[in-house]
Amino acid sequence: MVPRVFRLSGSRLLRGCLGLGLAGLLLAAKPNPMVPFPQDHRQTLVRYAVVDRSDGKSRDLYVSAQGLEALRQGLPLPVGTTLAIETFSGDGRQDAGGRLVRAKEDNQLHVMTKLQPGEGSRVWGFGAYTLDGKPEPVVIEMPGNCLVCHQEAADDDLVISKAMLERFAASGELQYSRCNLSGRQLCTPR
Secondary structure, eight states, rough: OOOOOOOOOOHHHOOOOHHHHHHHHHHHHHHHOOOOOOOOOOOHHHEEEEEETTTTTEEEEEEHHHHHHHHHHOOOTTTOOEEEEEEEEEEEEEESSSEEEEEEEEEEEEEEEEESSSTTTTTEEEEEOTTOOOOOOSSSOTTHHHHHGGGGGGGGGTOTHHHHHHHHHHHHOOOEEEEEOTTOOOOOOO
16 A cells, blocks of 8 residues: 655645644643732632631631622632632730631732633632732742642532631631641641
C-alpha cells in the first residue's frame, strides 16, 4: 500500500499552525488564576463564621451575597461566588464565652472565587492579599498549596466550611467553631 500524502495549501497550513499554537497555549495556561482582591470586603461580603484556633489565631469567614442567596434557595454555589478568610492574632486571653480576644489584624485576606460552573479544583481561583489589596508575600505557592488543603473538601465543592455556611444560610446566625489544631493544618469546622 502506498502511503497517502496530504498537501496543505498556504491557508490550510497557516490555520493548522494557528490551531496547534492556540491548543498549546490553552494547555499551557495555568489553571486557577489568582482572583481579584475584593474591595471593602467587610462591607461587600457577608461574614458567616468565626473560627478560633489553638495557636491564638482567629479567622473571620466571608461569602458573597450571590453565593449565600443560592444556598438559601438550595442551589449550588454559582460562578462569581467569592469566599474569603481574614486572620487576626489573639492576645492569649479568652472572653467570658470562651472565644479568643483579638489583639491585632494579621493583614491577610485569603480569597477563592468560583470562575466556571461545576465542582472541583478547576472551577475555583485563589488569591492571597494584604488588607490594602497587595498580593500577599506568602511562603505558599498560589494556587497549588491552596488546592492541597481544599481538595480535602472535594465532596463540598472545595469549601472547607461548607456545613457552617449552610447553617448560616438557613439560620442567619453567625457560626462559631474552635479548632484545636495550629498553623495551616486542616481543621474542618462542622
